[in-house]
Structures are given as structure tokens and as C-alpha cells.
Amino acid sequence: MAPPRATARQRPSPLSDPQQIAREKQAAAAAAAELVEGGMRVGLGTGTTVAHLLPAIAARGLSGLRCVATSPATERAARELGLTVEALDEVGELDVAIDGADQIDPQGWLVKGGGGAHTREKIVAACARRFVVIASAEKAVQRLAPPVPLELLRFGVHRTLSALAPARLREGAPTSPDGGLIADYLGPIEGPGALAARLSQTPGLVEHGLFAPEMVSLILIAGPQGVQRRAGAKSQR
Ligand code: 5RP
Numbered sequence: 001m002a003p004p005r006a007t008a009r010q011r012p013s014p015l016s017d018p019q020q021i022a023r024e025k026q027a028a029a030a031a032a033a034e035l036v037e038g039g040m041r042v043g044l045g046t047g048t049t050v051a052h053l054l055p056a057i058a059a060r061g062l063s064g065l066r067c068v069a070t071s072p073a074t075e076r077a078a079r080e081l082g083l084t085v086e087a088l089d090e091v092g093e094l095d096v097a098i099d100g101a102d103q104i105d106p107q108g109w110l111v112k113g114g115g116g117a118h119t120r121e122k123i124v125a126a127c128a129r130r131f132v133v134i135a136s137a138e139k140a141v142q143r144l145a146p147p148v149p150l151e152l153l154r155f156g157v158h159r160t161l162s163a164l165a166p167a168r169l170r171e172g173a174p175t176s177p178d179g180g181l182i183a184d185y186l187g188p189i190e191g192p193g194a195l196a197a198r199l200s201q202t203p204g205l206v207e208h209g210l211f212a213p214e215m216v217s218l219i220l221i222a223g224p225q226g227v228q229r230r231a232g233a234k235s236q237r
Pocket residue numbers: 002045046047048049050099100101102111112113114115116117118121
């Protein structure tokens with residue numbers, strides 16, 4: 001279900017075992033599915049970790065779930081599993097949103113958008129009382145590293161890229177479902193907060209893939225020893 005990645009996202013170390021990573025994604029997703037209860041309004045992220053989440057939620061057979069998807073791929077996959085998917089504006093505030101991440105630093109900053117869906121993902125996460133991040137262990141890093149995904153307006157995109165330098169359009173990436181161009185910031189990340197502010201201030205930027213710790217309620221990181229729970233900095237609404 002996850003769209004193919006035409007991106008320079010951070011790659012797992014060559015020593016990582018893809019099957020072990022897939023098992024970890026599944027374990028994190030299964031733990032998150034247990035947080036969903038009947039009647040909840042649920043935001044569904046995008047990516048290969050979320051691809052494990054959808055069947056885990058569907059298998060619970062909960063009644064009255066109302067889901068909001070962050071991408072057409074997630075929407076299709078959720079519907080195929082029998083989940084009810086509605087538009088965000090029909091559902092309004094969400095009880096929980098669950099999504100993957102490309103990188104997670106010790107302070108709880110995230111880099112997201114390896115699949116180019118970070119704008120919708122950030123909107124959905126911000127609409128949720130709890131935002132839960134699910135990841136395999138290799139996503140936990142000591143320090144965030146480029147690329148940071150960007151979504152840009154088409155109008156004046158080369159001026160926007162100059163203002164965001166060093167940044168470039170992501171080769172082969174489709175536009176977002178909202179018509180935005182997907183690009184990556186490739187410079188250093190001295191401080192994620194300062195970089196997030198700089199990116200946000202640039203006219204022509206639709207959204208960047210840095211998610212602040214205050215957006216995150218809970219991080220579930222699965223490794224060989226099981227699923228580790230890290231509290232996020234978001235206060236419960
Ligand atoms: C998509 C995202 C994904 O959550 C992120 O790229 C992680 O992907 P995966 O679960 O496939 O490792 O932000 O825009």
C-alpha cells in the first residue's frame with residue numbers, strides 16, 4: 001500500500017536486516033492498534049509502518065470507528081480492509097492519530113515526509129488529542145540529519161528553492177494530492193527548532209517535515225527486545 005519512495009530519505013544502515021525491520025514495524029503497529037477503541041475518530045498516517053497498522057486495527061473489529069487518511073494510498077488500503085474513511089472536515093477533532101516517522105531524536109523531534117505526505121500528516125496530527133508515532137528501532141537517531149522533506153507551491157518554485165538553499169526538488173516524486181511539489185532541504189540541522197522556524201518563514205513553502213516534540217503524545221519504538229514506550233511532550237487535551 002505504501003507508495004514507492006523516490007527520495008533521499010535516511011537509509012537504514014547496511015547492517016540492518018530488512019526482515020527484522022519489518023517485524024519491528026509490525027510490532028510497533030500492533031501495540032498502537034491496541035490504543036484504538038470502538039467509536040473513536042482515528043487519523044491514519046502513511047507509509048510502510050502504517051501499512052502494518054491498518055490490518056491490525058481492522059482485525060480488532062471495533063464498531064463505530066471513523067477514520068481520516070493522510071494519503072490516497074492509505075485511504076484505499078483502509079477502505080479495502082473495511083474501515084470507514086471520511087474527510088477530515090466531516091470528522092473534526094480526532095481522538096488519536098497514528099503515524100510513522102523517518103527519524104526520531106532523543107528530544108522527540110521527528111523528521112517525516114519520506115513518502116511526501118507530511119503536509120496532510122501534520123494537519124491530521126495537529127487535529128488529534130493524541131498523536132502516536134510508531135517506528136522500528138533504526139528510526140531512533142542521536143541527531144537529526146538531512147534530508148528534511150518539503151512541500152512547495154509550484155509558483156516561483158526556483159526562487160523558493162534558492163531561499164531554502166541547499167534544497168532541491170525530489171527526483172521522480174509525484175506532486176502531493178494537493179498539487180504541491182515535493183523537495184528536500186539538504187543542509188545541516190544545527191537545531192531543529194531554528195531550522196523549522198527558518199523553513200516556515202519562507203514564502204512558497206507549504207509545509208516542512210520537522211515535527212516538534214510538543215506535537216507528539218507517545219512514541220512506540222520496536223526493537224529486538226520488544227516495544228519501548230517514550231512519552232512525548234504533548235500535553236493531553
Ligand atoms: C510519509 C511519512 C512516513 O511516516 C515516514 O516516511 C515513515 O515511513 P515508513 O513507515 O515507510 O518507514 O512521513 O510521508
